[in-house]
Amino acid sequence: xxxxxxAAASAVTVSLxxxxxxxxxxxxxxxxxxxxxxxxxxxxxxxxxxxEADKKILTPELKKFEKQTGIKVKLxxxxxxxxxxxxxxxxxxxxGPDVLNIGNxxxxxxxxxxxxxxxxxxxxxxxxxxxxFVESALGSAGEAGSDPAAVPLYSMAYALYYNKKMFEDAGxxxxxxxxxxxxxxxxxxxxxxxxxxxxxxxxxxxxxHHVFVxxxxxxxxxxxxxxxxxxxxxxxxxxxxxxxxxxxxxxxVAPGNAEYAQNQSLQDFAKDKTAMVxxxxxxxxxxxxxxxxxxxxxxxxxxxxGTPGADTAVNSMVAGINMAVFKxxxxxxxxxxxxxxxxxxxxxxxxxxxxxxxxxxxxAQQDPAFNTPALKVIRDTLAKSAAPLPQVAxxxxxxxxxxxxxxxxxxxxxxxxxxxxxxxxxxxxxxxQQMPKK
Amino acid sequence: xxxxxxxxxxxxAPPGATGPAPRRRTGRVRRIALPYLxxxxxxxxxxxxxxxPMVIGIVMSFKELTQFYxxxxxxxxxxxxxxxxLSVDFDxxxxxxxxHSFFVTCAFTVLSVGLCWLLGTTAAVYMQENFRGRGFLxxxxxxxxxxxxxxxxxxxxxxxxxxxxxxNHVLHDQLGLTDSPSFWLIGDNSxxxxxxxxxxxxxxxxxxxxxxxxxxxxxxxxxxxxxxGAGMLQQLRRITLPSLRPVNQVLVLVLFLxxxxxxxxxxxxxxxxxPEAADLISIHIYQSSFVTWNFGTGSAMSVLLxxxxxxxxxxxxxxxSRGRRAADV
Numbered sequence: 001x002x003x004x005x006x007a008a009a010s011a012v013t014v015s016l017x018x019x020x021x022x023x024x025x026x027x028x029x030x031x032x033x034x035x036x037x038x039x040x041x042x043x044x045x046x047x048x049x050x051x052e053a054d055k056k057i058l059t060p061e062l063k064k065f066e067k068q069t070g071i072k073v074k075l076x077x078x079x080x081x082x083x084x085x086x087x088x089x090x091x092x093x094x095x096g097p098d099v100l101n102i103g104n105x106x107x108x109x110x111x112x113x114x115x116x117x118x119x120x121x122x123x124x125x126x127x128x129x130x131x132x133f134v135e136s137a138l139g140s141a142g143e144a145g146s147d148p149a150a151v152p153l154y155s156m157a158y159a160l161y162y163n164k165k166m167f168e169d170a171g172x173x174x175x176x177x178x179x180x181x182x183x184x185x186x187x188x189x190x191x192x193x194x195x196x197x198x199x200x201x202x203x204x205x206x207x208x209h210h211v212f213v214x215x216x217x218x219x220x221x222x223x224x225x226x227x228x229x230x231x232x233x234x235x236x237x238x239x240x241x242x243x244x245x246x247x248x249x250x251x252x253v254a255p256g257n258a259e260y261a262q263n264q265s266l267q268d269f270a271k272d273k274t275a276m277v278x279x280x281x282x283x284x285x286x287x288x289x290x291x292x293x294x295x296x297x298x299x300x301x302x303x304x305x306g307t308p309g310a311d312t313a314v315n316s317m318v319a320g321i322n323m324a325v326f327k328x329x330x331x332x333x334x335x336x337x338x339x340x341x342x343x344x345x346x347x348x349x350x351x352x353x354x355x356x357x358x359x360x361x362x363x364a365q366q367d368p369a370f371n372t373p374a375l376k377v378i379r380d381t382l383a384k385s386a387a388p389l390p391q392v393a394x395x396x397x398x399x400x401x402x403x404x405x406x407x408x409x410x411x412x413x414x415x416x417x418x419x420x421x422x423x424x425x426x427x428x429x430x431x432x433q434q435m436p437k438k
Numbered sequence: 439x440x441x442x443x444x445x446x447x448x449x450x451a452p453p454g455a456t457g458p459a460p461r462r463r464t465g466r467v468r469r470i471a472l473p474y475l476x477x478x479x480x481x482x483x484x485x486x487x488x489x490x491p492m493v494i495g496i497v498m499s500f501k502e503l504t505q506f507y508x509x510x511x512x513x514x515x516x517x518x519x520x521x522x523x524l525s526v527d528f529d530x531x532x533x534x535x536x537x538h539s540f541f542v543t544c545a546f547t548v549l550s551v552g553l554c555w556l557l558g559t560t561a562a563v564y565m566q567e568n569f570r571g572r573g574f575l576x577x578x579x580x581x582x583x584x585x586x587x588x589x590x591x592x593x594x595x596x597x598x599x600x601x602x603x604x605x606n607h608v609l610h611d612q613l614g615l616t617d618s619p620s621f622w623l624i625g626d627n628s629x630x631x632x633x634x635x636x637x638x639x640x641x642x643x644x645x646x647x648x649x650x651x652x653x654x655x656x657x658x659x660x661x662x663x664x665x666x667g668a669g670m671l672q673q674l675r676r677i678t679l680p681s682l683r684p685v686n687q688v689l690v691l692v693l694f695l696x697x698x699x700x701x702x703x704x705x706x707x708x709x710x711x712x713p714e715a716a717d718l719i720s721i722h723i724y725q726s727s728f729v730t731w732n733f734g735t736g737s738a739m740s741v742l743l744x745x746x747x748x749x750x751x752x753x754x755x756x757x758x759s760r761g762r763r764a765a766d767v
Contacts, residue, residue, distance in 0.1 A: 081709075085728060092508050109731070112505045202624060204711060256601040259623045261709060393505060397730040404711040411624040411713060433531040436504055436732055 032332030111149035150322035152360035186252030198265025201410035204403025214239035248413030258414035521738035558644025651685030
């Protein structure tokens with residue numbers, strides 16, 4: 001009896017051990033080959049309203065590529081929430097797709113794993129050269145000073161979307177140009193269960209994108225020149241506080257937005273509950289929520305009032321999607337051909353038009369479709385006032401650590417707890433100490 | 439079949455017969471080896487599926503494993519006990535956060551297991567009575583257990599939304615119990631939200647197991663007790679609970695392990711970064727390894743958690759079996 005019990009106990013123990021320590025191993029294989037020249041696997045990020053919609057959009061284009069080259073592309077559209085984990089798993093096991101999409105802010109972090117094919121002059125030569133691409137988009141394709149780890153595919157930038165009817169009802173003639181204006185306008189709008197500005201307080205990436213811009217406007221960065229985390233500088237603290245204060249102190253953001261993480265603020269905007277949102281290319285989603293194009297307007301994201309100093313006119317991060325090739329692909333020539341195809345002027349025009357983004361390929365930007373008032377604002381932002389997020393190997397960790405700190409500060413603000421310079425600094429300090437030391 | 443045939447052959451040999459000794463030895467060897475041979479496939483699979491990753495996990499906890507090495511983790515530099523000392527340095531943010539998460543998990547586990555057991559036992563005891571609709575109620579009680587975890591928890595996440603969720607609609611709009619709609623998915627209330635979902639999801643299992651245990655208690659015991667004048671409460675205390683003891687021993691242990699390691703519920707409810715009040719250790723470790731790409735530290739935290747659970751399980755098994763031995767005497 002006792003032996004049975006001991007056996008049962010050890011069985012429990014073994015499963016337990018396995019459950020808590022299970023992790024994958026890794027293997028390395030350098031460089032790709034051409035062992036399987038007739039097929040490619042492509043992991044596309046979810047760009048459209050749904051995964052099915054993406055498949056519908058991309059499949060005819062992939063057929064075109066197959067017709068041209070005889071290479072069949074197996075498509076898998078991966079939701080954003082899974083993409084980074086899937087890439088990490090593929091990196092660890094060496095069993096990944098041949099070609100994949102990555103969020104451009106992850107470029108340097110993924111570059112550090114050594115799993116992606118570097119785009120040196122030779123590889124760029126095969127897709128028409130580096131000069132075909134917009135400079136700011138290339139700036140978010142890998143660490144400065146090294147060959148990019150990916151090629152820009154779709155570009156986006158933040159803009160201020162405003163609900164024309166709500167502005168009219170509040171007697172406001174046009175979109176605010178500075179944060180002071182936004183707060184002043186916001187106070188006129190924020191009453192009777194209507195709010196001035198939407199936020200996605202529980203979405204870590206969104207939090208990062210916004211506090212990055214605020215930090216730039218305060219003349220600060222979250223990393224120093226050597227790439228070391230510097231989250232607690234006065235500028236960075238002021239930036240985070242200013243963003244959270246929009247809810248806590250200025251009361252122009254609804255407290256409920258503190259738990260938003262699934263683009264609910266766009267729904268509120270379409271339902272005339274929120275007058276403004278800071279968003280990247282929202283047109284397609286607004287349409288899906290039943291809002292016609294003439295019901296909303298687009299303006300550049302506000303900047304600080306007065307003359308805060310040089311290089312403080314940044315009002316967006318360089319947002320976008322890059323295309324990368326897995327280093328150990330079995331079809332390296334085909335993979336490069338596929339990147340060439342997807343970044344051709346024709347495909348860039350078709351795909352960016354469908355997704356409502358801006359082509360990072362200069363020649364494709366000439367198409368009149370990218371000259372609508374909304375896209376013109378985004379194009380100008382990308383050309384003049386957008387900055388890439390820090391292209392450092394620890395970028396991914398920074399998004400989580402600081403993004404979580406902002407999420408918690410929003411939770412405090414929503415609950416009516418004071419958000420002070422000291423409390424912001426404390427949270428950012430905790431975030432910084434969670435960053436890897438090397 | 440062979441197992442039973444072999445000893446039979448052995449027994450048929452007349453006592454004292456010299457017989458062919460080598461053949462008898464082969465038979466004995468075969469008899470001894472056979473169970474091990476039969477176990478071998480399962481053992482090999484167990485090694486592959488459980489032990490190998492576990493050993494890898496332990497090795498990883500001694501390495502400085504970040505994004506620079508995940509492609510070839512064997513090449514990562516050794517870190518000695520650095521990952522461990524980082525995890526248990528409770529004055530620094532990483533250790534402090536781990537300790538906080540550990541306490542949250544302990545409180546959560548005690549409450550969740552306690553409530554699951556209480557609800558499950560109460561329902562099972564009441565369901566022993568034969569009444570109309572008993573079968574239907576039993577089936578309804580098992581629904582949460584039968585639903586896919588993801589679907590069930592995401593439904594709860596919708597219900598807990600502050601502005602459009604059913605929970606606030608009932609508590610605030612209809613019953614007027616709160617001054618303003620409460621947050622359930624962020625801030626302090628998130629602990630309550632997590633507990634509610636966990637109990638809702640876990641108690642049907644307790645109900646099922648206790649119900650099965652109750653079937654084994656002879657009815658005569660209750661009849662004799664009621665003849666002796668024992669009331670319902672006394673019967674529960676003197677007959678039901680002691681008879682359920684072996685069942686409860688396993689039930690509580692399994693519930694404890696499942697709840698302490700629960701990852702799905704907090705992940706679906708809160709996403710990658712759980713609120714501080716509901717930062718369960720499983721998701722904390724996930725965040726430490728997979729979100730911040732500090733796989734070495736994450737593995738060290740996993741090993742520490744493993745050691746803790748081993749100690750608790752060991753102590754629990756020793757205590758409960760000692761208790762049972764004493765009861766047997």
